[in-house]
Amino acid sequence: MNPVVIDVENLGKSYRLGSHFQLDVTLPEMISLKAKQCFNRLRGIKPEPKTDDRHFNALEDVSFQVTQGEVVGIIGHNGAGKSTLLKILSEITDPSSGQAKIRGRVASLLEVGTGFHPELTGRENIYLNGSILGMTRKEIAAKFDDIVTYSGIEKFIDTPVKRYSSGMSVRLAFSIAAHLEPEILVIDEVLAVGDVEFQNRCLGRIQEVANSHRTVLFVSHNMAAVQTLCKRVIMLDHGKIVADGKPEDVIPLYINAGKLQSEDLATRTDRNGNGQAKITGCTITDLEGNQVQLGKPWQINVEYETSHPGDRHEFDFTISSANSPRVCYLSTNMLIDGPQHWPAKGTIAVRPTDPCPFWPQNYTMSTTLKHNGSICDQMNEAVQFSVILGEQNKYNSLGRRASVMVLDAEVRVDESQKSLAENPFTADTTLQNRAA
Amino acid sequence: MPFVTVMAREAPVLVVVTWEKTVSASQTTTQKAIADEVNPGQWKVLKPRKGLQMIDFARLWQFRELLGMLALRDVKVRYKQTALGAAWAIIQPVTMMVVMSLFFGRFAKMNEQVGAVPYPIFLYAALLPWTFFASSVTASTNSMVVNSRMLTKIFFPRLIVPFAATGTPLVDYAMAFIVLLALMVWYSVSLSWQLLLLPALVALTIISAMGVGLILAAVTVRFRDFRYLVPFMIQVWFFITPVIYPNKMVPENWQWLIQLNPMCGIIEAFRASVLGTAINWSSLGMSTVVAVVGMAIGLLYFNQAQRKFADVI
Numbered sequence: 001m002n003p004v005v006i007d008v009e010n011l012g013k014s015y016r017l018g019s020h021f022q023l024d025v026t027l028p029e030m031i032s033l034k035a036k037q038c039f040n041r042l043r044g045i046k047p048e049p050k051t052d053d054r055h056f057n058a059l060e061d062v063s064f065q066v067t068q069g070e071v072v073g074i075i076g077h078n079g080a081g082k083s084t085l086l087k088i089l090s091e092i093t094d095p096s097s098g099q100a101k102i103r104g105r106v107a108s109l110l111e112v113g114t115g116f117h118p119e120l121t122g123r124e125n126i127y128l129n130g131s132i133l134g135m136t137r138k139e140i141a142a143k144f145d146d147i148v149t150y151s152g153i154e155k156f157i158d159t160p161v162k163r164y165s166s167g168m169s170v171r172l173a174f175s176i177a178a179h180l181e182p183e184i185l186v187i188d189e190v191l192a193v194g195d196v197e198f199q200n201r202c203l204g205r206i207q208e209v210a211n212s213h214r215t216v217l218f219v220s221h222n223m224a225a226v227q228t229l230c231k232r233v234i235m236l237d238h239g240k241i242v243a244d245g246k247p248e249d250v251i252p253l254y255i256n257a258g259k260l261q262s263e264d265l266a267t268r269t270d271r272n273g274n275g276q277a278k279i280t281g282c283t284i285t286d287l288e289g290n291q292v293q294l295g296k297p298w299q300i301n302v303e304y305e306t307s308h309p310g311d312r313h314e315f316d317f318t319i320s321s322a323n324s325p326r327v328c329y330l331s332t333n334m335l336i337d338g339p340q341h342w343p344a345k346g347t348i349a350v351r352p353t354d355p356c357p358f359w360p361q362n363y364t365m366s367t368t369l370k371h372n373g374s375i376c377d378q379m380n381e382a383v384q385f386s387v388i389l390g391e392q393n394k395y396n397s398l399g400r401r402a403s404v405m406v407l408d409a410e411v412r413v414d415e416s417q418k419s420l421a422e423n424p425f426t427a428d429t430t431l432q433n434r435a436a
Numbered sequence: 437m438p439f440v441t442v443m444a445r446e447a448p449v450l451v452v453v454t455w456e457k458t459v460s461a462s463q464t465t466t467q468k469a470i471a472d473e474v475n476p477g478q479w480k481v482l483k484p485r486k487g488l489q490m491i492d493f494a495r496l497w498q499f500r501e502l503l504g505m506l507a508l509r510d511v512k513v514r515y516k517q518t519a520l521g522a523a524w525a526i527i528q529p530v531t532m533m534v535v536m537s538l539f540f541g542r543f544a545k546m547n548e549q550v551g552a553v554p555y556p557i558f559l560y561a562a563l564l565p566w567t568f569f570a571s572s573v574t575a576s577t578n579s580m581v582v583n584s585r586m587l588t589k590i591f592f593p594r595l596i597v598p599f600a601a602t603g604t605p606l607v608d609y610a611m612a613f614i615v616l617l618a619l620m621v622w623y624s625v626s627l628s629w630q631l632l633l634l635p636a637l638v639a640l641t642i643i644s645a646m647g648v649g650l651i652l653a654a655v656t657v658r659f660r661d662f663r664y665l666v667p668f669m670i671q672v673w674f675f676i677t678p679v680i681y682p683n684k685m686v687p688e689n690w691q692w693l694i695q696l697n698p699m700c701g702i703i704e705a706f707r708a709s710v711l712g713t714a715i716n717w718s719s720l721g722m723s724t725v726v727a728v729v730g731m732a733i734g735l736l737y738f739n740q741a742q743r744k745f746a747d748v749i
Contacts, residue, residue, distance in 0.1 A: 007479075015747065030659075087588075087746065088482060089482070090590075090591050091482060091591040092587075092588065092589070092590065092591050092746045093746040093747055094482070094483075094484055094485055094743050095482060095483060095484055096484055097484060098483070099481055099482060099483035100481075100482045100483075101479040101480065101481050101482070102479065102480050102482065103478055103479050103480065108590065108591065110589045110590065111585075111589045111590075114585060114586055114589040114590050115583075115585075115586045115590070117509055117513060119512070119513045119516045119517070120509065120512060120513065124509075124512065127505060128505050128506075128509055131499075131501050131502045131505040132502060132505075132586065132590055132592060133590065134498075134499070134592065136501055137501050
């Protein structure tokens, strides 16, 4: 049994809200408020009691232990308290209650390239960023060549960073961070930036750190990454730990929580359109209603309401990933012809004929509902979903040669040297390879 | 494996001890961990900090190189992509000196108040430390907001930031000093032993600027109002400091009040050192006391306020 290196006991963090100490008051407001309080006290009016609704609990009563060499994934929806937890563990902010005990040198990477200055050259930024991350100049100098080689930007090392492409500066920044040698590595959603190659490099590096017996705390929305890297996953929701266990047990909870979240679509306010029809719910699942798996059939179910019952409507959606704004677009207009009768309240079920071709990662779906050519309801990022590697199927052999989509195709291998035109596919020469 | 718990946050003196041990232990641990031998060093406890906090000097020392790096960054960036570059550090004070000599010296007849000393050099010898002080206060006030991204994303002793902000003014100060030397040659002012005092006066200026700067930096984190208030405050401060006029113009019964301004004694002493006239030791002593007390208050206040920085900024 490895020793415990992180011991969190009843950790809590609350932010004060409300009129007593608003975080965004200006000075005159604050002074007049204080004056009013004084005046009221003089007149014998008691100040309003501090009630709990003035506090927002970002973290509540969180306890867990991590032993040396563990790689722990921390998951949860936005606002669940993941980043707050990491900020406390990396000493950026104090907890409000409870305590966390840590032993070993902690390096936290809450953002790639913190403190990079665009006017400075790559070389200067390596020294600057390195010292912000807590390295001494000597350490940086010793690792300088490795950092540059690893980042792959040798040629531009004396060029100001503002001339870099965003990919280059991210690579440089990650390379610096990758050369910290902490015993405990705390990482927030750094995979969200950069291309697929960069993400894989990050994952590879985290794996290396983990293999060298060091501890990693890893926050991500990318379930595929969490699944591959972590042996243990902690799920947070509204500041509390709701699950702590093996990835295969905890990740489905997260996905289900996502489904619940999508039911809030009915009450969402950041939407456009004339409101004559409305999307009230949306789920993206496999045919059994579980998480979408690569290479398995999948479906999209949309609940709607309309004030034009009986008319033809148009529903379309765009699926995006972090790297590509438009992975896939479909519209009922192109899928169904002729007159349509849409009831006042109903469900649109879209079942793509191809198995899910999306590489395991996170996707978001934006939805639009139109009537008579005008937009009734439009929501960006209406639903978040992630695709996972499911049961063994032919796509699993892809490994990390990931693209956004996995194309299926008919493939033929035979002895003839004829071109395709001379020898077209026929039913009996084709390798029937479609996934079930 | 027995756990050693050190209540670091509540007994600040122990923080020092804990940190040092953690660092030295960590280096050995990395190697040992690879050898599959486990010895993870001592606990660092993170819990709510209440009451008066001690300044964690050991940590500051550990991050000492960051001070230089941040200052260097600002200096390097300052005149990037300007045609005249560092010449601006000379152009600005010289222009100010010329304009002020003309208006205050000639038109307002201030040159009659300063005796035998040529007014331009009288003025410039005060303008120099004043500009350094003013830009240090402004820079450190804004430093927290300018670096807010860093504050919310990474841990390092926050005190380093406002101190590093004095780097650029210091370099400008050094550049402008060359002009002072030229002026001394031009007006054939002879060098006196008192010039040896200048480094001490520079240090004293930094101390005075930091006393104000630290407090302003900390309040600016919550109230951005100070970003607009400070330039105005500096302007007022300029006129209550004997830069364009000699201190003796201030009525005798107001002297005690004006001496509370640390820049008053410092500027007088600076001017006296350059011109080789007698230094008003009591005034300089008063300034030193005020500056040191101010800095101590600034340090304590900043250290106290920094706990909330990442949450409020």
